[in-house]
Amino acid sequence: MSIRRASVIVALAVGMTAPVVHAQAPLPLDPLTPPERAVAESVARGDRRVREALGAEAQLVSIQFVAPKAADAQLDVPARRHAEVLFFLPPSNAGLAVLVDLEGRQVVDLVRAPGESVPLSGEEVERAVRLALADRRVVQLFDGVLPGFRPERLPPGIRDTSHTRVEAIRTLATGPSDPCYRRRCVVLFFRVENRYMHLNQVFVDLISNRVIMRTPQK
Amino acid sequence: MTGAGRGALVALVSAAALPGGARAQAQFCSTPYYVEQGFPTAGAEQTRWKLCWRVLAGNNLVISGAWFRPAPTANWIKLIYDARLAELFVPYHAGSPRYLDVGYNFGSYPLDVIDCPGPPGVILGANNEVCKQVRDRGLAWKHDGQKRRGEELVLWSVMAAANYNYVVEWTFRDDGVVLGRLGATGQIAGSNTHVHGPIWRLDLDLNGACCDAISTVTHSEVGATGVDTHTDVQIEGGRVWSATGFRKFAIRDQSLVNASNKTSHWQLMPVVTGIPLHQELFTKYTGWVTRYRWNEMAGSQVHIYANGESVLYRDVVLWYYGGLHHMVRDEDAGMTHLMWTGFMLMPFNLFGSTPLYP
Numbered sequence: 113m114s115i116r117r118a119s120v121i122v123a124l125a126v127g128m129t130a131p132v133v134h135a136q137a138p139l140p141l142d143p144l145t146p147p148e149r150a151v152a153e154s155v156a157r158g159d160r161r162v163r164e165a166l167g168a169e170a171q172l173v174s175i176q177f178v179a180p181k182a183a184d185a186q187l188d189v190p191a192r193r194h195a196e197v198l199f200f201l202p203p204s205n206a207g208l209a210v211l212v213d214l215e216g217r218q219v220v221d222l223v224r225a226p227g228e229s230v231p232l233s234g235e236e237v238e239r240a241v242r243l244a245l246a247d248r249r250v251v252q253l254f255d256g257v258l259p260g261f262r263p264e265r266l267p268p269g270i271r272d273t274s275h276t277r278v279e280a281i282r283t284l285a286t287g288p289s290d291p292c293y294r295r296r297c298v299v300l301f302f303r304v305e306n307r308y309m310h311l312n313q314v315f316v317d318l319i320s321n322r323v324i325m326r327t328p329q330k
Numbered sequence: 331m332t333g334a335g336r337g338a339l340v341a342l343v344s345a346a347a348l349p350g351g352a353r354a355q356a357q358f359c360s361t362p363y364y365v366e367q368g369f370p371t372a373g374a375e376q377t378r379w380k381l382c383w384r385v386l387a388g389n390n391l392v393i394s395g396a397w398f399r400p401a402p403t404a405n406w407i408k409l410i411y412d413a414r415l416a417e418l419f420v421p422y423h424a425g426s427p428r429y430l431d432v433g434y435n436f437g438s439y440p441l442d443v444i445d446c447p448g449p450p451g452v453i454l455g456a457n458n459e460v461c462k463q464v465r466d467r468g469l470a471w472k473h474d475g476q477k478r479r480g481e482e483l484v485l486w487s488v489m490a491a492a493n494y495n496y497v498v499e500w501t502f503r504d505d506g507v508v509l510g511r512l513g514a515t516g517q518i519a520g521s522n523t524h525v526h527g528p529i530w531r532l533d534l535d536l537n538g539a540c541c542d543a544i545s546t547v548t549h550s551e552v553g554a555t556g557v558d559t560h561t562d563v564q565i566e567g568g569r570v571w572s573a574t575g576f577r578k579f580a581i582r583d584q585s586l587v588n589a590s591n592k593t594s595h596w597q598l599m600p601v602v603t604g605i606p607l608h609q610e611l612f613t614k615y616t617g618w619v620t621r622y623r624w625n626e627m628a629g630s631q632v633h634i635y636a637n638g639e640s641v642l643y644r645d646v647v648l649w650y651y652g653g654l655h656h657m658v659r660d661e662d663a664g665m666t667h668l669m670w671t672g673f674m675l676m677p678f679n680l681f682g683s684t685p686l687y688p
Contacts, residue, residue, distance in 0.1 A: 181539050231388055
């Protein structure tokens with residue numbers, strides 16, 4: 113399941129021209145700067161093997177600083193800065209983690225991962241909320257009148273929590289008979305004036321785009 | 331930061347390539363991600379920590395490097411390469427839901443002076459997402475009239491996970507102990523009992539990445555005789571935890587010894603009220619040991635990562651799975667007060683004698 117890159121992969125139009133230049137150079141363990149994030153995504157998307165693996169429906173999940181160690185690492189920190197660009201591939205319910213050498217502007221590794229280990233993308237959260245709010249069973253939970261919910265895009269923690277909104281949490285299936293078994297399910301939380309309503313009743317399978325209603329817990 | 335200060339920091343970018351002595355002085359991250367603290371906070375210094383942190387969506391507060399200096403004249407000892415919450419599994423007694431909170435990629439909630447009063451509290455980060463506190467930790471030791479109070483450096487942040495807030499906390503004590511804790515608070519989802527099951531990924535590079543070993547240390551008794559058995563973990567896999575065996579997971583470096591020429595360890599001891607075991611394979615063991623791979627970061631996949639590779643004197647990763655068993659009570663009706671679970675990493679034969687003494 114893993115495609116391991118053994119060596120330098122590709123020369124890109126965006127790369128190989130000059131090293132990444134920062135107004136203030138980051139230290140080895142600093143988080144990614146906005147220019148580095150842009151370079152990471154550009155290099156990843158520009159790589160031929162990444163493009164072939166992504167297909168048309170791939171979704172960007174995250175771009176994060178990563179500090180990979182060499183096999184014979186003797187250094188306290190890596191000598192070069194890297195980023196992990198993580199994609200979700202809906203057709204195969206899998207992830208693709210792309211390791212980008214920011215200074216060399218090249219992809220140095222790409223690894224497939226099970227979909228279960230791939231966090232949800234912002235697009236998926238919004239889609240789950242759209243699907244649920246369009247479902248008449250969900251509307252009926254609110255006596256036929258939805259309170260003007262907004263989907264909560266990532267990251268939810270840095271915004272005002274007082275507005276009426278829908279939050280979500282990833283969930284695993286109970287077992288093979290569960291409609292979420294080997295799927296990509298979220299549970300929706302409806303929050304009105306800082307109170308939660310109809311908890312653990314509305315599930316959305318993001319692979320089939322199906323809304324699943326469950327009996328509320330006692 | 332001043333221009334001169336920035337210049338000095340930039341000059342350190344290449345410090346990773348320096349030999350050990352020079353490297354030990356290097357600062358590998360910028361303000362505010364860099365924290366350095368000497369102890370005691372008043373009087374002559376005895377021990378010191380330096381570390382880097384960052385906050386990620388999902389994992390929340392990650393320690394991306396930590397070094398300990400057991401004496402002002404001693405060399406820095408590297409302990410942590412990367413320590414993070416790798417998943418937070420929350421299954422309910424009814425069977426469903428079974429939340430993966432880290433796998434949702436929740437963000438952090440910004441802190442204010444009520445959360446983190448200062449001084450000595452300091453709020454760090456572009457989004458005010460981290461609280462740094464240096465505080466009294468109570469008695470470090472006492473015998474009759476002899477006594478000493480201890481101190482600790484604490485960093486914590488809050489994962490805003492819908493109806494719950496989780497406090498992700500890392501503590502670095504003056505005696506070399508590291509505590510990792512998770513606190514759960516917020517609004518309950520129904521009255522169903524559930525478990526908050528954090529799994530931490532601890533990439534501990536004791537004295538550097540190379541050549542670490544992990545062993546289990548287990549107490550047993552035959553008749554009146556007790557014995558402690560050290561068993562090296564030879565290949566990747568899971569290990570159960572035994573309360574009656576006082577089981578510990580000890581990490582050591584092939585070459586690190588103390589002043590008495592004894593092998594130095596850090597020992598992981600669960601701080602628990604119970605051990606959660608569920609049907610999901612990654613929950614079947616309290617401790618997991620794997621070889622380092624840059625992309626193996628997901629706690630829910632650790633049973634796949636553990637595929638039988640040799641881990642003795644390699645670059646190893648220790649995973650610890652703990653849990654809070656939350657029986658919902660009427661006192662939770664409005665808001666659940668903070669509940670904690672976690673672990674302690676304690677030095678063992680790192681110092682040549684009692685630290686912070688006399």
